[in-house]
Amino acid sequence: MDDAKQIEKSAVRVHWATGPVLACISHANALVIIGAALGTHVHVEPYDGDEPCINCVNEAKKHDR
Numbered sequence: 229m230d231d232a233k234q235i236e237k238s239a240v241r242v243h244w245a246t247g248p249v250l251a252c253i254s255h256a257n258a259l260v261i262i263g264a265a266l267g268t269h270v271h272v273e274p275y276d277g278d279e280p281c282i283n284c285v286n287e288a289k290k291h292d293r
Contacts, residue, residue, distance in 0.1 A: 235284040243271040252281035 236252035242259050243249075245268065251259065256272055263270035 235288055236281045238275050238277065238279050238281050240272050241275045243273075250275055250277075250279050250282055252284060255281055255283040258283075 236254070238250035239253050240251055240256045241248050242251050242256050244259060244263070249259065260270045260272065
């Protein structure tokens, strides 16, 4: 069974403490929840480019090891 994660296209730009992050909806929601748990506001805005979600890319790299 192949449990590799699909690399999603970025749908939003999440303004995180370290700077803007391009993310899919799933990872953007996770970042907002983490930010709320840390007591910080995380601004999210639409993104209409072709870049992949950086978190999906990093998960795929981790899976390939």
